[in-house]
Amino acid sequence: MEEAKSRKRKRSKHHSKSQSRPKKNKPLQSCDKSKPQNYAAQENAEHENPVLAAASSSSSASKRSKSASFLEKMRAKLSGGHFRMINEKLYTCTGEEAHNYFKEDPSLFDMYHAGYQEQMSHWPEQPINVIVNWLKGHSPALIVADFGCGDACLAKNVNNKVFSFDLVSNNPSVVACDMSNTPLGASSVDVAVFCLSLMGTNYPSYIQEAHRVLKPSGWLLIAEVKSRFDPNNGGADPKRFSKAISNLGFALTLKDCSNKMFILLYFQKKENQSSERKEIHWPELKPCLYKRR
Ligand code: SAH
Numbered sequence: 001m002e003e004a005k006s007r008k009r010k011r012s013k014h015h016s017k018s019q020s021r022p023k024k025n026k027p028l029q030s031c032d033k034s035k036p037q038n039y040a041a042q043e044n045a046e047h048e049n050p051v052l053a054a055a056s057s058s059s060s061a062s063k064r065s066k067s068a069s070f071l072e073k074m075r076a077k078l079s080g081g082h083f084r085m086i087n088e089k090l091y092t093c094t095g096e097e098a099h100n101y102f103k104e105d106p107s108l109f110d111m112y113h114a115g116y117q118e119q120m121s122h123w124p125e126q127p128i129n130v131i132v133n134w135l136k137g138h139s140p141a142l143i144v145a146d147f148g149c150g151d152a153c154l155a156k157n158v159n160n161k162v163f164s165f166d167l168v169s170n171n172p173s174v175v176a177c178d179m180s181n182t183p184l185g186a187s188s189v190d191v192a193v194f195c196l197s198l199m200g201t202n203y204p205s206y207i208q209e210a211h212r213v214l215k216p217s218g219w220l221l222i223a224e225v226k227s228r229f230d231p232n233n234g235g236a237d238p239k240r241f242s243k244a245i246s247n248l249g250f251a252l253t254l255k256d257c258s259n260k261m262f263i264l265l266y267f268q269k270k271e272n273q274s275s276e277r278k279e280i281h282w283p284e285l286k287p288c289l290y291k292r293r
Pocket of ligand 1: 090094095096116147149153165168178179180196197198199200
């Protein structure tokens with residue numbers, strides 16, 4: 001996957017960053033404290049001879065720094081493993097299951113987002129910033145619904161009224177819900193955003209919900225990981241995906257494939273919705289699984 005390759009190239013940079021982070025993982029922290037019992041006595045004895053003390057303190061400092069860096073690596077591996085596990089879960093279950101999963105243990109959501117931020121830090125451009133810029137180029141009076149908002153970066157960066165939804169709310173401005181069923185009224189928003197959030201196996205129900213809450217001519221903006229739309233690699237055919245959304249009652253206005261990591265699709269809800277219900281063939285979207293580093 002392209003995103004995995006890009007991360008690999010920047011691996012050494014990332015590692016030096018993560019080494020300077022504060023220690024968070026409790027079980028490993030307690031391991032860190034497990035010095036030999038006579039450690040203090042040894043240290044005092046060595047310090048009686050200044051030459052020996054200097055040589056040995058630099059060698060023990062180097063040993064300590066090696067063991068600290070080993071622990072940092074282990075910590076990074078563990079949290080990377082947790083992130084990949086939660087990520088895979090979110091891509092292979094329904095939104096309702098994901099909602100219950102996080103309800104049982106909301107700390108998993110923070111773990112997921114720490115890993116997500118880390119992954120995104122290696123992307124040359126953040127899709128959410130492209131959407132922020134798009135909104136800044138339009139009227140601030142447009143009412144926005146951000147489906148799967150994460151840390152509500154969108155709401156924080158625009159002047160529009162933004163309704164932010166995610167499975168867990170760590171912020172009073174975010175409504176915790178499964179986004180296939182939001183508390184918004186029908187035809188109440190001008191823009192519906194899905195930025196890397198079409199994760200659940202029931203993703204069509206999220207787009208149906210966006211269709212319900214959008215006003216006529218309202219915008220549907222979708223940013224998704226490019227590899228999910230690469231038919232040569234098990235991804236969905238982007239034309240089939242756009243066709244399914246069009247059959248729901250949208251018109252594709254713009255398709256932007258210029259970014260290496262993600263595609264952006266801009267749809268508008270048709271003014272006149274056809275009264276006859278078309279049968280919609282939604283392509284399966286493969287999970288975006290991150291490789292172990
Ligand atoms: N849009 C944000 C976050 C992307 S991560 C950004 O671009 O920065 C994807 C987010 O979608 C996660 O926070 C995840 O919890 C959320 N999500 C996935 N399925 C969801 C669902 N069914 N209902 C609500 N949020 C969902």
